[in-house]
Amino acid sequence: MAETIMVVDDERRLVSVVKAYLEQEGYRVVTAPNGQEAIFVARQERPDLIILDVMMPEMNGYEFIRLHRKERDTPIILLTAKVEEDDKVIGLELGADDYVTKPFRPRELLARVRAVLRRSGRTEPRALVIRAAHVMLDRESHLVQVGDDSVDLTPSEFDLLSALMSSPGRAFSRMDLLDILQGTAFEGYERTIDVHIKNLRSKIEQNPKDPQLIETVYGVGYRFVSS
Secondary structure, rough: OOOOEEEOOOHHHHHHHHHHHHHHHEEEEEOOOOOHHHHHHHHHHHOOOEEEEEOOOOOOOOHHHHHOOOOOOOOEEEEEEEOHHHHHHHHHHOOOOOEEEOOOOOHHHHHHHHHHHHHHOOOOOOOEEEEEEEEEOOOOOEEEEEEEEEEEOOHHHHHHHHHHHHOOOOOOHHHHHHHHHHHHHOOOOOOOHHHHHHHHHHHHHOOOOOOOOOOEOOEEEEOOOOO
C-alpha cells in the first residue's frame, strides 16, 4: 500500500500542484487548509509524512507541531516562504525533520520526501502501472503502450502524460502542468505546454487533429479522458 502524505497549506493552488505531483509518483495524498483542521485529518488518516506550511490562519504550523507531537512522531517537512535562520531553527527544534522554502521545484520537494521517509524507516511507494482508456503507462520501466504498440516519449512528455493519466477527467491548467514539469511558472511560458501536448498527441492519438485521449478544456488547459 502506498504511503499517505498530508499536505497542509492555505494556498489552494499550491496544494493542488503538490497533490498532483505526489499522486503521480504513487503516494496517497490528503490535505488540510490550516493547522486546526490538520489535527483532525491526522488523527483520522494517520499519514506517514506531513508537508506543513508555517504561516496559516486558525492555527500556524508551529502550533500544529506542538500539538501533533504529543500524539505521534510523524515525519514533518516544513514548507514556507520564511527564510530567516531563526525560523528554521524554531521549526527543527519543535520536531520538524526538514525545511523547504518557497518558491520550490516539485522535484526538489519529492527528493526531500523520499529522503525523510528513508530516514524514518518508511518505505517508498512502488512504481505504479497506470491504465486509462487503451493507454498503459509504467513508471518503473518508463514504458508507454497505446493498445499493443509501444510509444517513445521524451521525459517531459512522459511526466505530462503521467500527471494527466493519474487523474482522468480532471482539468489541469497550463500553469499546473508547467509547475509539475519545472516547479515554477513564468508568465509567457505557459504556451510551452501547448507544444508538449501537441507532440504528445502526435504520438498517442490515432488522429492528432481530432484528439480522443487528451482533451482541450477551453479557457483552462487539458484533461485525460475519464473513460
